[in-house]
Amino acid sequence: MLDGLLDQDGMETAAHRFVLGGPFGAEPPATSAERLTHFADAGGLLVETSHSYAGGQAEAAVGAWLRAQPGRLGVVTEVGHDTTGADLPLSRATVHAHVRAALAGLGVEAIDVLLYHCDDPARPVAELADTLVSLVEAGHVRRVGVSNWRAPRLAELAVELAGRGHTPVAGYQFSLAEPDPALLGGSLHADAAVLDVVRAHRLPLFGWSSQARGYFARTGGRELDGRPDPYDTEDNRARRRRCRDLAERLGSRPETVALAWTLHHPGIWPSIGPRTTGQTDCSLQARRLTLTGDQVHWLRHGR
Template sequence: MPRSPLQLLDGLLDADGMAAAAHRFVLGGPFGAEPAETTAERLAHFADAGGLLVETSHSYAGGRAEAAVGRWLRRNPGVLGVTTKVGHDPTGGDIPLSRDTVFAHVRSALENLGVEAVDVLLYHCDDPARSVAELADTLVSLTEAGHVRRVGVSNWRAERLSELAARLGERGHTPVASYQFSLAEPDPTLLAGSLHADSAVLDVVRRHRLPLLGWSSQARGYFARSGPKEPGDRPDPYDTEDNRARRLRCRELAERLGSRPETVALAWTLHHPGVWPSIGPRNTAQIDNSLRARRLTLTEEQVHWLRDGR
């Protein structure tokens, strides 16, 4: 009997292998800030192409994103799993992660999404004023209440992530980690408090065998551009000397492989087992362009060369 998308999702989050019809890409994008027809078209196309998981947040689009996704999920129950995040207000600011606040936001998310349980619930931020033990207890309580199936965190310091993974592991849970992860390593001073999966975070991820949801896996289109952003744009956290060299190497390898630089860069993320790259295509054609990375096999030498130039 064929396995349902949610059964496949559970299997993929727990192991490195995957079913041939499924893939590890996670669909994000401007839900709640785009026409409803565009959202429906993107979600349907992504599901038809073997997608399993859509990513949103309780705070995105001024609090409208979950409801935008929920309208499609109600018409297509069980077709896609959903991950959402709590811990930001509608302006994107951090809020205290008290048990009452987190439970209230999760209940609101369930209503917005029209689902019985959130497949993956993430803290969008840390709350350093609270102990890891307290925050872990809240996550476990959410699963015991049946509100969420899997739990995890985004943008936590490595040492706090390590403690959380240990505490949750003792109680039978393997958390999902969510950080920026791509071939382009950003200037951390320009990420507005968000965190890149640096070597310390990756050490924790590997030691505890955590699934890593890599947001901004395409570095905001950096590898598709030939130069800097248009004048007047905010400073680009990805436009560094090292990343410009990586982009040139992507172009060189893409020419040899008959591909595109952004496809090569995305294939680099897929080379890392346990990483789920989050993509934000604005239309179905861009979804197809991203999915071409699945068919691009890189050697170990090419993976190291793309990043380090040797």
């Protein structure tokens, strides 16, 4: 169902390119179910989670809905972190064990997209590519990819997987607000080097925190997990002001304009994390905002 859509040439056939995230496993099951159903009814295709989220409970929470409404959403999950979020060695045995547990928790025959949540720089890229391909060959996974890899390793992986007949999916932070990398806690933003690799190899990119953790809906910064807001920089405050100006002219909201900006980049699947169906609808309105090339450039650069 998803293979052709994830390729850049097939994206125009999707109802929309948003991927639904959220605090699955850390909120009441009825809240998750309502949001998942609402997203699916609006033409959504993918829900994303991780083997490590919510103390290891997130996949089971998503799986409860998938069992009740099979086939309505594809699922993206990540492996390679423990339940504290720490990186694990990506041995074949560990990865396969995590995938088997993910399949049981999600209650699916195969995971639509599996990503390494992290890199394991001590291992050759070829070894990590072989492990991913082995999961596809075993029928456990349909598409594979990585999140938070440095650009040179991502480029090497793209070549290794292409030689095995696969195009990886990439997962990075991507939004109009460019974060301070020192405050991202080890996660990586899709910077110019990463985007060069994505474009050169025509990789689908899942852009997590596409709304910059609510930055464009606020008027100031805030602490996140006890650390300063990585998005509250001088450049991003100027981008937020421009979003407000353009939203007023378009009869929209700043956060909706910022999200529409991500959709004007081919190959990007923005991940959204609404807590309510109302917030979901606010995000989905971004697909109806048509920005000019000049507006897209102005929102980012201010000229």
